[in-house]
Amino acid sequence: MMSTRSYRLIWSRLLCHSHVKTKLRKKNSVLLAFSNVRYFRQPAAETHPHLISVGEVTPGLTVKEFYNRRCNLVRSALKAFQGVKSTEHHLFVFPSATTAYMSTDIPYVFRQNTDFLYLCGFQEPDSLLLIKAHSSSLQTGEHEAILFVLKKDPEKELWHGPVSGADGAAVLTGVDAAFNSNEVEKYLHYYIKNHKNYVLWYNHTQPVHADFNNRVVSQLMKDPRHKYLENTASLLHSLRVHKSTAELRLMQKSVDIAAEAFVDVMKFSKPMINESQLWAKMDFECRMRGAEFLAYPPVVAGGNRANTIHYITNNQVVLDGEMVLMDAGCELHGYASDLTRTWPVSGQFTKAQKQLYNATLRVQEECIKMCTKAYSLDEIYTKMLHLLGEELLLLGIISAHTPPPQQLNILRKICPHHVSHYLGMDVHDTSTISRGIKLQPNMVVTIEPGIYIPADDFSVAPEYRGIGIRIEDNILVSESEPVNLSASCPKQAEEIEDLLSSR
Structure with missing residues (x-):
């Protein structure tokens, strides 16, 4: 032989x-x-x-x-x-x-x-x-x-x-x-x-x-x-930038792992927990479900630290009454997920937190609807600014008497980042592809509006200061309606409160 x-x-x-x-x-x-x-x-x-x-x-x-x-x-x-x-x-x-x-x-x-x-x-x-x-x-x-x-x-x-x-x-x-x-x-x-x-x-x-x-x-x-x-x-x-059927299957698995891990991290959180413990819990839960490692150093930002967009120090205690913003995802066989959720570690949003949270969520849901062949990411970003402006006018955070050019400057300060990026093998995937082109089927993008009001922003009512919120999902562009790959990860305020009450 x-x-x-x-x-x-x-x-x-x-x-x-x-x-x-x-x-x-x-x-x-x-x-x-x-x-x-x-x-x-x-x-x-x-x-x-x-x-x-x-x-x-x-x-x-x-x-x-x-x-x-x-x-x-x-x-x-x-x-x-x-x-x-x-x-x-x-x-x-x-x-x-x-x-x-x-x-x-x-x-x-x-x-x-x-x-x-x-x-x-x-x-x-x-x-x-x-x-x-x-x-x-x-x-x-x-x-x-x-x-x-x-x-x-x-x-x-x-x-x-x-x-x-x-x-x-x-x-x-x-x-x-x-x-x-x-x-x-x-x-x-x-x-x-x-x-x-x-x-x-x-x-x-x-x-x-x-x-x-x-x-x-x-x-x-x-x-x-x-x-x-x-x-x-x-x-x-x-x-x-165009994903094959096999790639989309892997991306869905990567997103599912991250979404399930987020649920466990939320339930694990509590007042006086250290951000580093939430980071470790996310890493553990993703690996236990088969991911090789986290797709990037996560943002785990309690309270006012959520107003630092890429805060990755993750070593402070989250106080009772504060929210924690976690931006995290995992890598599975070469494909990344990228989710963000913001929740109150006490289990209940305060009135001001819920107002800003629901405002962010409404903006996000409208932007997700635009993830079709009719729009580019830059056009969705422009729409996001417009929608944020409407929400913040209703809350009185922006005055109706403020001239439009100044309103735009305020909005870009309140949300200083783009609403989206391409997602795939890299978290910020295919960086040479313009965000100005129309979206095409089998692209995967993030939708992640945010509202950030630092504690020292004295132009805003006191109850809103020190709050930073971002909500991010991973969206597949299809021939028809957008597909939210991370839909299983709770994001409605009531869902989150119900989940936290079961701890």
């Missing part, structure tokens, strides 16, 4: 030939069946069958999904050069993240570079993805994908755990070939020797891996044989 090692060697050699890649994608499960060791650094079907299925690179996302993403990338890129006859070849360069250290030999939790992860699903540091394409692939998106990854080293793996190695990376991701990272310069030297007038695609304005950028890619950018240097950022973002 042929050994497992022999199967791997044959597989590795086959992967070097691009003409068999379609057949190899169908056969990934065959190799997995012959392997009986922990072979990858990230979850795989053979090591985590409870989490990931055969044929998936990451839970819920198949080899085919990643291949289609790369095809879409190639098609989009080649459209920009349609008719430019002197540029037949295109080379795309996507580095992974590297390991960052908090002190000597002590790493921070690793998080993969999003664009790299989107295109291949590989979760190891110090890797590089090359995608080669020809102008003839304009319609099909046909390409060759090559990964350069960390070399297997038993001594290092003793300390840091297994790495996939070149053959493992190729099998896991379904790329056409994989090599050790120290071979990338040799490979690129061979490429530029045999190609001229090619288009080099690389995010040179925001390099994510200093060593690859300085040692490898910067030399490539200086090469006179490439005719154009194009930034990949806006190209990738224009693809990532």
